[in-house]
Amino acid sequence: MPELPEVEVTRRSFADRIAGARVLGVQVGKPLRWPLGCAPEALIGQNVGSVTRRGKYLLLHLDRGLLLLHLGMSGSLQFAPALAPRGVHDHFELQTSRGTLRLHDPRRFGAVVHAESLADPRALKLLGGLGVEPLEVGFDPVMFHQALQQRRASVKQVLLAGDIVVGVGNIYASEALFMAGLRPTLRADRISRPRAVRLHGAIVAVLQRALALGGSTLRDFSSAEGQTGYFQLDAMVYGREGQACRVCATPIRAIRQGQRSTFFCPQCQRS
DNA sequence: AGATGTCCCTGGAAGC
DNA sequence: TGCTTCCAGGGACATC
Structure with a gap:
C-alpha cells in the first residue's frame, strides 16, 4: 500500500513530464472517498504546473487552484501519452496535452479533491493537521x-x-x-x-x-x-x-x- | 483534548 | 465446487 516512499516515487515519475501540460478533458468513474468538489469541466483549459507532495497527498498545482490526490491503500497513478481504454477500476482521468494521468484504485479509498488554494477549507481539512515531513530538516x-x-x-x-x-x-x-x-x-x-x-x-x-x-x-x-x-x-x-x-x-x-x-x-x- | 472504535471498499484467501 | 466470512488498510469522523 502506498506510504510516503511510494507516493514520492510516484510523484517523481511524472512531475516533470506533466509540468506545463494543458488539461484537455476529465473522465470520472465510480465515486472515490470524497467528491471532487468542482465540476470536472472546470478543470479543462487549465495548465498543470508543479506536482508537490505533503504527507501521502500529491498536490497538482493548476492555474486556478489545485488537485489533491490520495492513493488510499490500493491506488496507483499512470501517466503516459496513450493509455489503454479505461478499466472498471480507473476512477479518475486527466487528459492533457502531454498525456493522460489516470488513477487506478480497486478499493476506492483514494481521493481526488479540488481546492481553490492551500487556504481553502477543503485543503485545510485534509492537510491542516499533518505533522512534519520526515525527510525534511524540520524533523528534529x-x-x-x-x-x-x-x-x-x-x-x-x-x-x-x-x-x-x-x-x-x-x-x-x-x-x-x-x-x-x-x-x-x-x-x-x-x-x-x-x-x-x-x-x-x-x-x-x-x-x-x-x-x-x-x-x-x-x-x-x-x-x-x-x-x-x-x-x-x-x-x-x-x-x-x-x-x-x-x-x-x-x-x-x-x-x-x-x-x-x-x-x-x-x-x-x-x- | 486525547484515546479508541467505526466505517468506507474490493479482491483474494481461508473456512465450511 | 461453491458459498460465506474474514482480512488488508488511510484517515475522517463519532464517541467516550
Whole structure:
C-alpha cells in the first residue's frame, strides 16, 4: 500500500513530464472517498504546473487552484501519452496535452479533491493537521522526543496518527520500531530521549531506504511508469509472523493495535 | 483534548 | 465446487 516512499516515487515519475501540460478533458468513474468538489469541466483549459507532495497527498498545482490526490491503500497513478481504454477500476482521468494521468484504485479509498488554494477549507481539512515531513530538516530528534512526551498512546499508534510526523504507515512503522529496538506497545511518553533519537533515525533510514529502492510492492504498488519497488525483499518484520527474525532467529510475533496488524521481534524489541 | 472504535471498499484467501 | 466470512488498510469522523 502506498506510504510516503511510494507516493514520492510516484510523484517523481511524472512531475516533470506533466509540468506545463494543458488539461484537455476529465473522465470520472465510480465515486472515490470524497467528491471532487468542482465540476470536472472546470478543470479543462487549465495548465498543470508543479506536482508537490505533503504527507501521502500529491498536490497538482493548476492555474486556478489545485488537485489533491490520495492513493488510499490500493491506488496507483499512470501517466503516459496513450493509455489503454479505461478499466472498471480507473476512477479518475486527466487528459492533457502531454498525456493522460489516470488513477487506478480497486478499493476506492483514494481521493481526488479540488481546492481553490492551500487556504481553502477543503485543503485545510485534509492537510491542516499533518505533522512534519520526515525527510525534511524540520524533523528534529529533540522536537520529536518532546512531541512523544505529550502522548500516552502506544508509540506505534502515535506514529500512525500522522500528527507528529507524516508518511509513516503500517509497514514502515513496524520496520522503524524494529530498527530502533522498541516494542510497538510502548507508551510514547515513556520513551527516553536516547531512544526517541534512535527511533527518529530509524524512521528516516527506513523511509530513505524504501525511497532509494523505489517503494514497496507488498501489495500492488507501481510508479506512474509501471516500475515496481523492491522494499518487500527487505522487510525485517512486516508480514513475517512466525518466521525467524533475520537478526536473532526468534519467531516474529503479530499483534493488533487499533484494528491494525503490528509485527515485531520479541527478542530484538525489548524496551 | 486525547484515546479508541467505526466505517468506507474490493479482491483474494481461508473456512465450511 | 461453491458459498460465506474474514482480512488488508488511510484517515475522517463519532464517541467516550
